[in-house]
Amino acid sequence: MTHTKQQDWLLYCRPGFEQDCAQEALRQAKQQRPIIGVEQAPIAADTGYVQIALNAQSLSYKDLIFARQLIRLEHSIEALPERDRLTPLLAAIAKLPQTFGALWLEVADTNDGKTVSAFTRRFQPLLETALREQGKLQDGVSEDGTQTESYKLNHLPRLHVFFPDKSSALIGTSDPYNSSSSLMGIHRQNMPAEAPSRSTLKLAEAIEVFMDKGEQSRLLRAGMTAIDLGAAPGGWSWQMVKRGIRVAAVDNGPMKGVLAKHPLVEHLRQDGFKFAPRKAVDWLICDMVEKPAKVADLMAAWFVAGWCKHAIFNLKLPMKQHLSAVDSALGAIRKKLDDDGINYRMSAKQLYHDREEITVFLTKTKG
């Protein structure tokens, strides 16, 4: 048996989900080649990141549910001198063969991380200028400081310098076609003043993460129809009506704010698990707090019945065994749709605005 070279990876995730994130990456690596005799270092809890050595030379970002970002780790520096962090960083970066399209200085999404971010903001222009002078960074700013056609450089790898604390750094690279396009892997959303709940941010983020701009304008058009199961107080429905989509909002609880009397909203006080639409709709959205297996069965049943073409829904995670709960819920959906001969695309992510839950996008595709 031959051992392949180990590759170190750096993954960002929601604090508390490091084990799930590592387990998923390890599983993906094992699918490529069974791992023989590789000892894994223990994964630290609540850090918001995972550092893992795998004998996989590539991983697929879009298939990792718990990873916010996927970085190929190249160097780690343990003791950065407080007086001059720049010199050792530049020396390590100089060893990398690539030219980069962007420099991202990042910290963990934790309270400790926040204390380091003031430093990274100050440090960013220093490192950027030095790297531009060395020709390592070509991020669309020309020598006279004006913006060039930066889109041409988007295909270049990104350089990440992650600071677990102010005295150590992890240096790595990401492929713009196989990673998150947001700093720290976080698609921040602004809270719309009119939306009745912060939950609205989850659906706004899901739309950004799962659909490219073309798909967003094709699949979310004025005049379309949607059912929102577990709609109250109305944050998800608001995302639909703001795009001119008519919504039947199913919930025994009250719709609030502008959603309480919106011309595009019909509020139905019914049980979302028993509800059947009068006619098929374009969209099913669902944020009911229920066991993931039960929600998965319901989503599959809607697609098998032909009641909707696209769905975005949340699966609330149990206290333990997150990954196996997710596997069995998504597996059950795949089985039902496959048995029924339905062609579909399904993507799942733990979004930044998700808590103990993941979000799933399911859409019918042409055969």
Ligand SMILES: C[S@@+](CC[C@H](N)C(=O)[O-])C[C@H]1O[C@@H](n2cnc3c(N)ncnc32)[C@H](O)[C@@H]1O
């Ligand atoms: C997390 S909240 C939904 C928040 C909503 N997505 C928003 O953006 O404002 C969950 C909702 O699901 C509703 N719910 C739970 N079980 C339900 C059921 N069986 N039928 C209908 N609604 C249900 C609850 O009443 C609650 O309003």
